[in-house]
Amino acid sequence: MRLNGEISDWEEEEEEENRESENNMQAFPQQQKLVVGYALTLKKKKSFLQPKFERLARNKGILLVAIDLNRPLSDQGPFDIILHKLLGKEWCEIIEDYKKEHPEVTVLDPPDAIRHLHNRQSMLQDVADLNFSDCHGKVGVPRQMVIANNPLSIPDEVTKAGLRMPLVAKPLVVDGSTKSHELFLAYDQFSLSELEPPLVLQEFVNHGGVLFKIYIVGDAIKVVRRFSLPNISKCEPAKVAGVYRFPRVSSAAASADDADLDPDVAELPPRPLLEKLARELRCRLGLRLFNIDMIREYGTRDVFYVIDINYFPGYGKMPDYENIFTDFLLSFVQSKCKKKCTTQLVELNIHCA
Template identity: 30%
Template structure:
């Protein structure tokens, strides 16, 4: 037991696909050890009829995204959930839906990162970006110039969750290549990073860093055609993608070293500005300057290789419940010391 009263209940909802990846036996065991029962919530039924819960643990990202895009069924579900949570303000929600919404829109959270003043003097940045809402190439090129976005760029859907297409991206090398962009989308200046991606997984004040393959170095060119790819194929640990193979002249470049103090600073900023318990972000190192670029943030990412995931999750839930109880519902996350749960150099096998 961890100081939490017995007989509390965690209500859980996640998609069937994500549910199948969960070791439910281990999760229930960990919950019981921390004094919690577990109930799988059914969003098709009235939530009030499913018993009292003390914690609502969810991954509603796809439903929230669909609701925000006008899907009537998804809107009805989210409205029911929000009304239920409004009627029961004592429930600890992991994570609050309004906080989750921030990370459903890449333009929104890139703007938060870009406007963070503490990044600039610490060698941390988010690459320049622009949002396209039209297919007009000339207008989009002008928007890019105005916002300082330079080729090559990565074109990504503005909506970061809700469908497989959210992870389908394009490398574009020149202005004529902008014809493949499908608005609403975001174009982000590509940072050469020697095909190494660092994924940071967060559970409250606990974090774990994994190194993954990534895109090789690219340069602007009037001759190259756009390259379509999926992050799930290129950036998984055992990827054999040719897009991750460095060109011979790049292999002599020194691979920059990840600075963990910079990682901690990014974590603190994200906690302050977005406030999620379960999140992750992607970092690449500029191969010329060594500066750390935050290129994406994720809600409730895959934690397949997060050491002792369920125990860290339950410890964080305990802390959240206690904080809400003794701070009159104040759910803001205070980080009194960040904890790296494993070596940052370990190459992980889990991917989203």
């Protein structure tokens, strides 16, 4: 099951991890509740599998086992859950085939559903279709357009679409690379031809320099504030020209939770709105592990915009992620037990009748 080009830079660490997982399988106590096989990139393993999380999982009866990408997946396990974040057609086919052979195993999350978030045009369509009139707020998507090719045509296409400057430019494809998370701010139309398609252009919405990062872990919702791009005055685009590159704002380490912010800017979105948004997107996207990047339009209290959705985000930066995630994993044990008991009760009733 060796995946071309994905293993070479961390193969030695993977082999050592596999040996440790085999030892854990043998030494793990009989009362184990859950076996979770994981296939993650080296970067994701370092950020997610932190010592505190691994200790807590072990204490709660969760066995974390590294999947060996050099062996057939069907020869490993048995697993109750497969947790993964690897890209590539080959890996997706492996997971899909395994799920057909082992329907009892929970895959977090289905490759088809994850692929939906690899394109910034499709990822936000489900948000644009929602109706939040009864949830103490409005949620939408900034006006945007896709530029497929020919950078020289961008100024004319922006004019035809009626988009207002400044514009935020993001790569269309989200493939996990650093480049796919590059962010540019274009102040004037003509400098847009400096950008490299395919990309998405979004109208910039003033939001007080604060971004709400909404983490979804199954039914659990956790919100943190992050510093973001500052407001831009209406006259500023006329004075400034060019395209400026910004760091990856949404994953910046600096949290705004403890900062002395204007209460109108710092106030978290209403809980009923977040619960409905999370519930609707879980259903529409078919995902249980993702995060939503949301901003509040400056000068309002109830107008929000979703600007990005990410699969299996950096949960290591989410407060109390260890307890939230282990409880989420254990919920599958409870769900299976409940289903089994219901089935047995039905069978008993049929027998008694």
